Amino acid sequence: MEAVQPNVGFVFGLFAAIIITSALLVVTLKNIFHCALALIVCLTGVAGIFVLLHAEFLAAVQVLIYVGAVSVLIIFSVMLTSNLASRRIVQTNQNALVAGFAALIFGAGALLLLKLHDIWPKAGSALPDDNVMTIGKLLMTDYMLPFEVVSVLMLAAMIGAIVLARGERS
C-alpha cells in the first residue's frame, strides 16, 4: 500500500473526524447514557480504521466484541446504576483544569514528537490476502499458549464478575 491515497485519505479523514468528535463527546457529555452511545460510534470508527489497515478480522472482532458486547455491558451498567441517568449533574471533578492541561501537553507533546522524529515509513508491507486464515493458524500454533492463557483469564473474569455482582443474598 502506498501513502494515503486521495480516496483512502478521504475515507481516513472521515473516520478520524468521527473518532475524534465522538471521543470528545464521550469525555464531555453530561449525560452518561449519551456518552455510552458516543462510545459506540467511536468504536465503530476504530473498526473502520482497522479495515483501512488491512486488519479485517480485527475489525470484525472490534465490532463484535466492543460494539456488540462491551457496549451493551456498559449500557446495562449505566441503566442499573444511574437512576441519575437523566439527571444533569456535574460529570467532571475538580481535576478538570489540571487534567485538561496535562492531557493537552501530552497530546501536543506526542504530536510534536511525531513531527520531530520523522522516521515513519510511507508505505506498508504487503500483507497476505487471507488474513483471517493466517491469524487462525497462528492462534492454533505459535500463539497457542497465550491463547489458552487468555481463555483462562476470560473464565476467571467471568466467574469473578458473577461473584462480585451477585452480592450476598440474605
Added chain:
Amino acid sequence: MVYYLALAALLFAIGLFGVMTRRNAIGILMSLELMFNAANINFVAFNQYLGGNGMAGQLFALFVVVVAAAEATVGLAIVLLIYRNWRGVDADNVSIMKW
C-alpha cells in the same frame, strides 16, 4: 502512517483526559476503552507498516481486545458493587484507601 499515529495519540489524550476528569466510574471505564483503542490503532498500524509479513501486531491487538473485554466485565461488576454499597458511582467518594 504518521496520520494513524497522530490519530491514535489524540484519541489517547482524549481518553486520558476522560479518565482523569470523570466523576462517574462508568465514565472512567469508557475512557479507558478509548485508550485501549488508541493503543490498538498503533499496534495495527505498526503491523501494517513495519511488521513485514508477520501478524504479531494484529494478534497483539486481538489479545488486547480480549483482555479489555475481561477488564470491562470485572470493572463493571465492581462498579455495580460500589453502587450497591455507596448508593452512587462517584469515583471521588470511593477514597477509603487514602491516607
Added chain:
Amino acid sequence: MTPYAYIIALLPLFSFLMIVFFLRWKEQVSSLFSISMIVLGWVLSLIVFIETLGRNGAPYESYFYITSFAGINFELGILVDSLTAIMLMVVTTVGACVQIYSVGYMKDDPRYSRFFAYLSLFTFSMLGLVLANNFFMIFIFWELVGLTSYLLISFWFEKKSAADAGKKAFITTRIGDLGFIVGLMMIAFYAGTFNYQGVFAKAAGGQIPAGILTVTAIFVFCGAVGKSAQFPLHVWLPDAMEGPTPVSALIHAATMVAAGVYLVARSMPIFASTADGAMVVATIGLITSFIAASIGLVQNDIKRILAYSTVSQLGYMIMALGLFGHDTALGEESVGYTAGTLHLMTHAFFKGLLFLGAGSVIHAVHTNDIQDMGGLSNKMKITTWTFIIASLSIAGIFPLSGFWSKDEIVATTLHHPVFFIGTLTIAFMTAFYMFRLCFLTFFGKPRDHHRYDHAHESPNVMTYPLVLLAVLSIFAGWWALPWLSHGYSSFVHFGEVKHEGPNYALMLISTIVAVSGITLAYLMYYRRSISAEKAAERFKPIYTFLYNKWYFDELYQKVIIDPIMKIADFMWNFDARVIDGAVNGTAWLTVLWSDIKLWFDVWIVDGAVNGSGWIIRQLGGALRYLQTGSMQFYALFIVVLVVLIAVFKFELVRIDRAWPFLTLVLALGFVALRFYSRLAAERNDGQSGISQEEKS
C-alpha cells in the same frame, strides 16, 4: 486359625481404641463392646488351643522382620506352642469373667467406660506378651502390662492410698525390670539375637560361657521377681489391693503376676542350662512362698490375705520351675515344668474366683475387714459355696484341681528335703489361713449386725462368672490326672515326655497336711475350742512380727528410702548452697554487664535506630498526602511523570540546564499537591451532606 493368632491380641486393642475415641460417652455400649471383643477372643483362643492340641503342642512360629541394629534383628511375630495356648485360654477366660463381673461391680462408677478401656488395654498387653516370639517383643508388652497395672491400681486416684499403691507397684516392678533389661542386653550381646529359638539353641548348645549364662539367667529372673512379686520385691502386691477388686482378680491373681512365672517357664532352656541359676530361682521361690504364707496367717483384710496367698502360690510355681531347671541341668528327671505350668493354670482359675468372691462380699458389706463380717453364708449362698470350692481347691483337697497341681509340685521337691518340708509347711499354712478366712467371713455369728443386715447376694451378672470359675476350679486339674496316659504332661513338657504314674503315698501325705490345716482353722475359728486370742497372746512376738509383714516395708523405709532421702537432702543442700551460689554469682555478674550494655543499647543503638525511624516517619508524614485514595489523581500523577520522562528522554530540554526547570516543576507540583489535598479534605468534609442528598 493359628497363623492368625495375633488377631486374638488385636481384638482388645481395637476395643480399647473404640472406647477411648468413640464409645466413651456411652457407658453401656462401651462395656458391651469390650465384653463382646474378649468373648470373641476367647472363642478364637479356643480354636487355637484345639489346633495346638491337634499338633500335640508342636510350636508354630511366624514373624516378620522389622529392622536390624548392630547385627541384631528386631522381629514382630508370634510363637504358639502348648504353653502359649494354655496361657491364651487362661487370660481370655479369666478376662471375660472379670469383665462381665465388672458390669455389676463397677456400676455407677463415674469412670465406668474408662475402666473397661483399661481392662481391654491390659488384656491386649497380656495376650501380646503371651504370643510374642522374641525377648524384645515380650519386653515391650511386659512394660505395657506394667503401665496398665499402674493405671488400674490407682484407678480410684482420688484416694491417696490408691495413688501411692499405684506408684509403689510401678516403681518396685521397675527395679526388677532394670535387671530384666540387663539380662536382655546380655542375651543380645552373647546370643546375637532376641528370638526365643535362636537364644535357646545358643544356650543349650553351650555356645555361651557357663558363668555368663548363670548371670544372664539371674538377671532375666529379676524381671520375673518384680512382676510376680517374689522376695524381695513382693511388697507391692498387697498394697495393690487398693485397686478395684476385679482388677485384683484379673491382674494380681490370675494373669499379670503370672507373667513372671510365664517368663521363667518360657526361658526354661536358659535356666535348664545352669544349675546354679536355677537353684537361685528355686530358693527365692521357697523363701517367698514361706514368708507370704506366714504373713497371710494373721492378716485381717480379706483382700490382703488373698494377696499374700497369691504371692505364696507364685512362689510355689517359681520354686517348681527352678527345681526343674536345676535337676535338668544336672541331668536328673523332674516333673517341675509340668507342675509349675499346671499350677499356673489352676491357680489362675481358683484365685480369680477367690478374688471375685471377695469382691462380691465387699460389695455386700462395704468393708475389707474379716473381723467385721461373719455369718454371711445365710445371705450369700452362691458366693459362699463358690468361695469354699476355691478355698478347698487352693488348700489341695482331693479331687479339686488344686490338689493335682499341688501334688505335682510336692512330687518335684521329693529329692530336695529342705524344699519338701518347706512345701508341706506352706501347704499347711495355706489350708489354715484360707479356712480361717472362710470361717470368719461366712460362718459363725455376725459380728457387725449393721453391716450384716444390709448384706445381700450380688446381682446375676456378678455371680455367673463365679459359678463358671468354680466349675473350672473343680475340673481344670482333671486334665492332669496321673492315670491319664495322654494328659497334661504329654502336652506341656520340656524335653522328653515324662509320665509319672500316681504316687499314692505322696497324695496321702499332702491330703493329711491340708486336712489338718483346715481342722485347726475349724477348731480355732468355728468351734472356738482353741482360742485364737490366747494363741496370739502366747506367741505375741511372732504374731506382731507376722502381723507387721516381717517389717519389710519398715526395713525398706529404713535401709533404702531413708538413706536415699538423706542423700537427696544433702544433694539439695549442696545444690542450694554451692551450685546455686556459683550460678547466682555468675548471674549477678551477667546482670551487671547486661546493665552496662543496656545503657549502651538504649542510648546509642536505639538512638540510631529510632533516629532513622524518626526521619523516615517525618518524610512519610509529608509524603502521605500523596495517597489521596483517588485513582484519578494517581492517573494524573502518572501522566505528569510520563511527560517529564519524555521531556528528558527526547532532550526537549537539555539536562545540564534542566535544574531550574526541574526545581520549578517540583515546586509547582508540591504547591499543587498541598492545594489539592486541602481541597480534597474540604470536599470530604462537605461530602457527607452531598451523598446524603444523592441517596435521597
